Amino acid sequence: MWAIQGVDGVPVLVEADRPQVGAGQILIEVSAAGVNRADLLQVAGHYPPPAGAPQTLGLEAAGTVVEVGPGVDSAWLGRAAVALVEGGAQAQFCAANVDLALPLPIAGRLNGYIAGAALLEAAVTAWHNLVDLxxxxxxxxxxxxxxxxxxxxxxxxxxxxxxxxxxxxxxxxxxxxxxxxxxxxxxxxxxxxxxxxxxxxxxxxxxxxxxxxxxxxxxxxxxxxxxxxxxxxxxxxxxxxxxxxxxxxxxxxxxxxxxxxxxxSAIRGLDVEAKARLVSAVGEHVWPLVQEQRIRPVIAYTLAFSKAKRAHKYLAKSTARPLGKIVLSTDA
Known part of the structure; x- marks a missing residue:
């Protein structure tokens, strides 16, 4: 499968092994993934992924669930979902803990994928800092x-x-x-x-x-x-x-x-249980606000995955920074 990883300080498409799906996990065929400053820092060698996390970039993946691991309800199969991950979202396939996944909040599959990728990590961060902390x-x-x-x-x-x-x-x-x-x-x-x-x-x-x-x-x-x-x-x-x-x-x-x-606070450094509580809270409290359009994704750019280098360049600007989120999408 293809994946985006940092090579010599630059994000590039590489060949990678398809993730194995373990107990409590789902496999997402990725349609969209968010781009975050953590990706820039990881490529620059300043923010390595946690132990055991993939080298592939990306902290939130949106797409269709194509496989479920042991202990996961089969109702997830075929579902449009978005998941928070410690890495690996910017790839053809991404394995995620089912407790860190939510159904997409917006009807309309392709728009929903992009919106989900733009919202989840930001919503988790906002909820954690505004409410939990x-x-x-x-x-x-x-x-x-x-x-x-x-x-x-x-x-x-x-x-x-x-x-x-x-x-x-x-x-x-x-x-x-x-x-x-x-x-x-x-x-x-x-x-x-x-x-x-x-x-x-x-x-x-x-x-x-x-x-x-x-x-x-x-x-x-x-x-x-x-x-x-x-x-x-x-x-x-x-x-x-x-x-x-x-x-x-x-x-x-x-x-x-x-x-x-x-x-x-840094979401990536939290343990799975803490992240699961946050994702659950977002699903309960924030997703209904998205459905009611009281919270809307603000998307600066939607680019093809092959344009990851350009996405990083946009995000790294010291002036005229993007307004909102940069999203990579198969439908860009």
Whole structure:
């Protein structure tokens, strides 16, 4: 079968063995797969897959289930599904733990495949950081939430999910047009993250100076000081990316004064049981919002699998980054 792997720092199509399907697993004939920053880091040699995971790239695979392993209900056979995996999604066939799979949320097979590949990993990340590491889903009324870097794959889902949960949502992007598009997704306000005064102004106007109860951030070290300024007392800062560096000085006085909580998360490093709980929660709480079109996939590009190198180039841009998710598809 064909698969996309990193060779000499570049993603390329290679021949690979078809995965063996073990107990509790399904085999998906892949129609679409998402592209994530983890893929770029893996190809560059900075983010190796966990022990036992395939070298093939890709963290979410959407397609048709063509084989089931021992202990798996045969009703999965022929089903259109999307699954979260530790690697191997960008291939002709992908083996996945059935507990990390969901039926596609959108009717219409090809559109559903692309939507599923665009949504699952981002939805799992957003739910984990907003709810598991943030606030229970029934306590969001009156909360102020800031999604830093809201135009990315996770950010576009997190903006919509936070709004659906009942929060007042602020977000940031690098261009006025992107800010406008994020308000169309439901954000109550959007600011240019290049402009500190605009950020502080959004805090004052949107929260009446209270600050944000929860901040979801992709910038890492480069945004730490500013995020502490924007955070409310007893606020939570969840760091999910390191786009502006990994080493920073921290004013612990601000952390103490605000009784703030700073934490990081990476879905790929969670054990199967933890991921299964997250996927189940997404199926129960987020998929119905997708069916109701209260959460929509935002797709920047849909490219053929043979164009993986171009997809990585788009995602690696330092300016004019993709708005939403890049998806590889057999139907591109």
């Amino acid at each position: 943030g606030f229970p889903s029934d306590s969001w009324a009156g909360r102020f939430v800031l999604i830093q870097g809201g135009s990315g794959a996770v950010g576009t889902v997190a903006v919509q999910l936070a709004k659906a949960l009942g929060a007042t949502v602020g977000t940031t992007a690098g261009e006025l047009d992107r800010c406008h598009k994020l308000t169309l997704l439901g954000a109550d306000a959007a600011a240019d993250y290049h402009n500190p005064d605009e950020l502080l102004g959004m805090k004052q106007e949107l929260t009446d100076g209270h600050g944000f109860d929860l901040i979801l951030d992709v910038s890492g070290a480069g945004g730490l000081e500013r995020n502490l300024e924007l955070l409310a007392k007893h606020g939570i800062l969840n760091i999910i990316g390191l786009q502006k560096g990994r080493h920073a000085q921290l004013d612990l006085g601000q952390v103490l004064t605000k009784s703030a909580r700073i934490q990081g």
